Amino acid sequence: MDQLDEFDINIIKELEKDGRMAYSAIATNLKISNTMVHQRINKLTEQGILKGIKPVIDEKKVGYDWGSFTGLTLNKDQDSGRIIEELKKIPEITECYFITGSFTLYIKIIAKNHEHMRKILYEKIDNIPGIAKTDSIMELGCAFKRNVSL
Template sequence: MDTTDQIILNILSTNAKASLKTLADACHLSTAAVHLRLKKLEDQGVLTGSQSEINLHQLGYQTQSFIGIYFDRANMYQPVKKALLAIDEVVECYYTTGNFSLLVKVICRDNQHLTEVLSGKLQRIDGVARTETFICLEQSFSRAVKF
């Protein structure tokens, strides 16, 4: 990966919809050359997709939380992970070191919805001993990694 690839990745990390022309102008290349570089980055597995940011509050999802999940047995990672994939409100899942085994990000309409997800879904998964919930009051910032 060279400086030109880094420029492309930095632009795309802040604007996934950046046009080939925008990328080409920033790199001082033709759009065809940028297209080839994008293809190469995709083939290498560096670029794996693109996303649009959605304002969840505008859609009625007011409660964001992080939930630490404790296993009742050490070998429960795979089955618990599979069960979590079936819960739409769980949008991110991390296998961690530290006090809990998994850390998940959960998006809900409100606290009542969160309660339903916790008691009706998460805590009923075989292998989950207990959970610890942290409700996010405000997301201070989110940023892409600079290359």
């Protein structure tokens, strides 16, 4: 947070409203130059603070009605790198986290229906060598999702 100043924070807040907003519109809204907006966004991107501007897809509206949060128990935690690379090949896995506790990894899976979810779990994930066990909690809908407040 020390590396962000008021201009950076305000530019990010403008982008959160609409990631497609023109730099000139951001400049006008913040009463700064278009060049400054462009330079700041480039700097934030180079620093890895902004990781890109991507569309947010409503999974349910494109036919993915099922979601799960699934904990993965590995045979050996040191195999996590290889296993993560295999998980990346499964497009229905949208998130993957290192966690503490009973599991090594925690993933978010989206599926079209219960049969699709079963195939992802039993035919794709369970076939990855080194995964000892999965434990899933079904998602019933997202109450909210947001970025951290700056």
